[in-house]
Amino acid sequence: MPPGDLRLASPARARGSDDEEAWVWSQIRMEARRDADAEPALASYLYSTILSHSSLERSLSFHLGNKLCSSTLLSTLLYDLFLDTFSSDPALLSATVADLRAARFRDPACVSFSHCLLNYKGFLACQAHRVAYQLWTQARRALALALQSRVSDVFAVDIHPAARIGKGILFDHATGVVVGETAVIGNNVSILHHVTLGGTGKVVGDRHPKIGDGVLVGAGATILGNVKIGVGAKIGAGSVVLIDVPPRTTAVGNPARLVGRKERPSKNE
Amino acid sequence: MPPGDLRLASPARARGSDDEEAWVWSQIRMEARRDADAEPALASYLYSTILSHSSLERSLSFHLGNKLCSSTLLSTLLYDLFLDTFSSDPALLSATVADLRAARFRDPACVSFSHCLLNYKGFLACQAHRVAYQLWTQARRALALALQSRVSDVFAVDIHPAARIGKGILFDHATGVVVGETAVIGNNVSILHHVTLGGTGKVVGDRHPKIGDGVLVGAGATILGNVKIGVGAKIGAGSVVLIDVPPRTTAVGNPARLVGRKERPSKNE
Amino acid sequence: MPPGDLRLASPARARGSDDEEAWVWSQIRMEARRDADAEPALASYLYSTILSHSSLERSLSFHLGNKLCSSTLLSTLLYDLFLDTFSSDPALLSATVADLRAARFRDPACVSFSHCLLNYKGFLACQAHRVAYQLWTQARRALALALQSRVSDVFAVDIHPAARIGKGILFDHATGVVVGETAVIGNNVSILHHVTLGGTGKVVGDRHPKIGDGVLVGAGATILGNVKIGVGAKIGAGSVVLIDVPPRTTAVGNPARLVGRKERPSKNE
The missing domain is CATH 1.10.3130.10 (serine acetyltransferase, domain 1)
Known part of the structure; x- marks a missing residue:
C-alpha cells in the first residue's frame, strides 16, 4: 500500500x-x-x-x-x-x-x-x-x-545495473517497475508498482529521469527523459511526466501538469 | 480478453x-x-x-x-x-x-x-x-x-490476504493486479490486468476501494482510496478513479469522470 | 530502454x-x-x-x-x-x-x-x-x-497463440505485455512494457488491434478493439487508443488524440 x-x-x-x-x-x-x-x-x-x-x-x-x-x-x-x-x-x-x-x-x-x-x-x-x-x-x-x-x-522488476539508487527506498508491490540505465534515484524515495523511469526513445546517452530525495511516485506513473523531479515532489498515479517537476510540487495527469506546491519540507526529505 | x-x-x-x-x-x-x-x-x-x-x-x-x-x-x-x-x-x-x-x-x-x-x-x-x-x-x-x-x-498478482473477494470473479490476464488490505470485491466482478485497488497514501485504516457486484474494471485502471464503485459500473481502461462511481455508471479518463449510465440492470448483477 | x-x-x-x-x-x-x-x-x-x-x-x-x-x-x-x-x-x-x-x-x-x-x-x-x-x-x-x-x-508476457506477429520485433522490458487472439503485429515494430493490444469487451470474433510495420508503441499504452495503427505510427506512453491511427501519425493521451504526422517514411518502415 x-x-x-x-x-x-x-x-x-x-x-x-x-x-x-x-x-x-x-x-x-x-x-x-x-x-x-x-x-x-x-x-x-x-x-x-x-x-x-x-x-x-x-x-x-x-x-x-x-x-x-x-x-x-x-x-x-x-x-x-x-x-x-x-x-x-x-x-x-x-x-x-x-x-x-x-x-x-x-x-x-x-x-x-x-x-x-x-x-x-x-x-x-x-x-x-x-x-x-x-x-x-x-x-x-x-x-x-x-x-x-x-x-x-x-x-x-527491471532495473538497469548502471542506475544509481540511494537508500531508504520503498518499491511497494513492485510488479512492472522499470528503471533505465542513466536514471538516478535519491534517498527516502517511495515508488509504487508499474512505475517507469524511462527514455523518450529520441536520444542516447544521459536519457533517463533524476528523482530527488523524498519523492513519492504513484502507481503506474511513467516518467520519461532526462527530467528532474525535485526534492519532496509527488507524482500522481497514472501520470505521464515529460517535464521537470519543482521541489515539493505535485504533478498529475497525462500529460502531467503541476497542481500544487507544499511550502514546508516534510520529515522524509 | x-x-x-x-x-x-x-x-x-x-x-x-x-x-x-x-x-x-x-x-x-x-x-x-x-x-x-x-x-x-x-x-x-x-x-x-x-x-x-x-x-x-x-x-x-x-x-x-x-x-x-x-x-x-x-x-x-x-x-x-x-x-x-x-x-x-x-x-x-x-x-x-x-x-x-x-x-x-x-x-x-x-x-x-x-x-x-x-x-x-x-x-x-x-x-x-x-x-x-x-x-x-x-x-x-x-x-x-x-x-x-x-x-x-x-x-x-499481489492481493493482500485481508482483502474480501466474492465469487464468480474473473481476473483476466492478471499480470500486475494489486488489491489492498481493506479492499472489498463483490460477486461476478471482472478485473483486467494491471488494475490497482490501492490507497491514496494519506490515510491508514479502511483505505481501499469497495467494488460492487457485476462491476467491470478495464485494463490498467487505478482506483485509489476508500471509494465505492456501484453495482454494474464500468471503469474504463487506463482510468484513474478517486471518486465514488454510482451503480451502472461508466467512468473513464485520468482523472476519471462519469460518462454514462445504464438504466436497466444487466444479467451479471 | x-x-x-x-x-x-x-x-x-x-x-x-x-x-x-x-x-x-x-x-x-x-x-x-x-x-x-x-x-x-x-x-x-x-x-x-x-x-x-x-x-x-x-x-x-x-x-x-x-x-x-x-x-x-x-x-x-x-x-x-x-x-x-x-x-x-x-x-x-x-x-x-x-x-x-x-x-x-x-x-x-x-x-x-x-x-x-x-x-x-x-x-x-x-x-x-x-x-x-x-x-x-x-x-x-x-x-x-x-x-x-x-x-x-x-x-x-501474455500473447495468445493465435496472434500473428511479424519479424524484427522488439518487446522492450516486456513485463505486462498482453496481445489478444485476433491481434496482428507487422514487421519492425517496437512495443514497450505494459502494452495491451486487447478487446473492448463488447464484441466477439475479430476484436483486436492491427499494428502496421514500423510502429512504436510506448510504455503502458492500451490499444483496444479492431482498430488499425498505420505504418510508422507512434503511440505515446500511457495512451488509451480506441480509434484508427493513420500512417506516420502520433497518438497521445487518454483517450488518445492525433497530434502530428511525419511526411516521410523512416528507415525502419
Whole structure:
C-alpha cells in the first residue's frame, strides 16, 4: 500500500549505523522465532532463511540466492556473490537496513522487518540491484546483466545495473517497475508498482529521469527523459511526466501538469 | 480478453451447488482425457494435474502447490495446506466453481474449464488468495503473508490476504493486479490486468476501494482510496478513479469522470 | 530502454538470409567466449546455454526449455518441441535473427546479441510465441495454450497463440505485455512494457488491434478493439487508443488524440 506517515518511533533511531543494523537484525530474529513458534508449517522455512544465519547479510544472501537461482545459475554461486559483495562495503548493508526501515515505517501493510525481508519483492529486487551495480562499476558487465535479467524474470522488476539508487527506498508491490540505465534515484524515495523511469526513445546517452530525495511516485506513473523531479515532489498515479517537476510540487495527469506546491519540507526529505 | 456476453447456457445452471460442482469437475476430466488423447506431449502433465485426482479440490491443491512451491516452501506442505482449507469450508469450492464459470462464459478466449483451471494465473492467484484469507482470519498471519508473497512472485498478482473477494470473479490476464488490505470485491466482478485497488497514501485504516457486484474494471485502471464503485459500473481502461462511481455508471479518463449510465440492470448483477 | 536510431551498420546487412544467420550465430559465440573468459562465474552458464550448442536453434531451444520448464512440463520435452518447430520452417529462425537485430540496433541498452538471446524476456517470449503459433495453426491447441500460460507465468508476457506477429520485433522490458487472439503485429515494430493490444469487451470474433510495420508503441499504452495503427505510427506512453491511427501519425493521451504526422517514411518502415 502507498506509504503512510511514520507510525512507530524506533528506539534505535539515534544510535550509530552499526548499532542500528544490530538492532534491526535482532528484531528480525525475534520476529522469526515468534512466527516459527506460532506456525509450525513455517518453522523449517524460517530456520533456513533467518534463524540459521549469523548475520543479516548472510540471511539476505541466502534468500536472494534461493529466489534468483536457476538450473544454470546455481544458488551457491549467487550466495557467494551476494555475500562477497555485501561484505565488501559497509555502505551496502547500511542501505539495506534503511530500505527495511522504509518499508516498515512508510507502508501501513508492513507488519514487521522480517515481513519485508522475506516477502517484499521490491525490497529484494533493490538489494539484488545494489549488487548488480557494484558488478557494473567493476566492469563485470555480463554478470551484472545476467543478474538484472533474473530479477526481471523472478520479480518482474527491471532495473538497469548502471542506475544509481540511494537508500531508504520503498518499491511497494513492485510488479512492472522499470528503471533505465542513466536514471538516478535519491534517498527516502517511495515508488509504487508499474512505475517507469524511462527514455523518450529520441536520444542516447544521459536519457533517463533524476528523482530527488523524498519523492513519492504513484502507481503506474511513467516518467520519461532526462527530467528532474525535485526534492519532496509527488507524482500522481497514472501520470505521464515529460517535464521537470519543482521541489515539493505535485504533478498529475497525462500529460502531467503541476497542481500544487507544499511550502514546508516534510520529515522524509 | 475482456469479458464478452454469456455465450453458452450451462445445463447445470439450475442445479444445486453440489450438482454444479460435480458437473464442472466431470467436464474438466472429460476435457483432460480428450486433450491427453489428442496430444501425447501433454498426457503425463494432464494425468498428474487432473486425471490422477479424485476431486476438483485435490486437483487444484496439487496444481497450486506445484506452481507456488520453492526450495524452502515444499509442494507437499502447500498441497496439504490447500487441501485442508478447501475441505474445511464448502463455500470455498463453490466460489472456485463460480470463478471457473466466470472465465468460461465471460472470456471469449477461454476454450474450456480445464483451460482456466490449468492456465489462468488470475484464477489460480484468486484461489490461493481464498486460502490466504482463511489463514488471515484464523490469525495465521505469517503464513498468509508468505503465501501472498509467493503468489506475487509466481503470478505477478499481489492481493493482500485481508482483502474480501466474492465469487464468480474473473481476473483476466492478471499480470500486475494489486488489491489492498481493506479492499472489498463483490460477486461476478471482472478485473483486467494491471488494475490497482490501492490507497491514496494519506490515510491508514479502511483505505481501499469497495467494488460492487457485476462491476467491470478495464485494463490498467487505478482506483485509489476508500471509494465505492456501484453495482454494474464500468471503469474504463487506463482510468484513474478517486471518486465514488454510482451503480451502472461508466467512468473513464485520468482523472476519471462519469460518462454514462445504464438504466436497466444487466444479467451479471 | 525505448529504441533509438540505428547506430551500427551490420557488415552482414546485404548478405543472404543464411549468411546473416550464420554471422549472427558466430557473433553470439564470440561474445560468449569473451564473457566466459572475463567472468569465470558465468563460464559454466555460457557453456551450457551457448558454447556447447552447434546452432542458434539448439541454443535457443535449450535456453527456452530451461526457462519455461516446470515439475510437470519437463525441459527435455520443451527442448524437443522447440527444436522440432524451429527446424521445420526456416522462416522461424529468420524471424528470430531479425528480432535479435531489432534489440541490438534499436535498443541503446542492448550491448550484444548474446545479451538479448540470454537476458531479454521480451525476445524469449516472442520466440516461444512463434512456436505456440505454429502449434495453434496445426490444431494442437491445448499444447499451444499451455505454452502461452508458462510464458505468462515466467515472463509476465501474455500473447495468445493465435496472434500473428511479424519479424524484427522488439518487446522492450516486456513485463505486462498482453496481445489478444485476433491481434496482428507487422514487421519492425517496437512495443514497450505494459502494452495491451486487447478487446473492448463488447464484441466477439475479430476484436483486436492491427499494428502496421514500423510502429512504436510506448510504455503502458492500451490499444483496444479492431482498430488499425498505420505504418510508422507512434503511440505515446500511457495512451488509451480506441480509434484508427493513420500512417506516420502520433497518438497521445487518454483517450488518445492525433497530434502530428511525419511526411516521410523512416528507415525502419
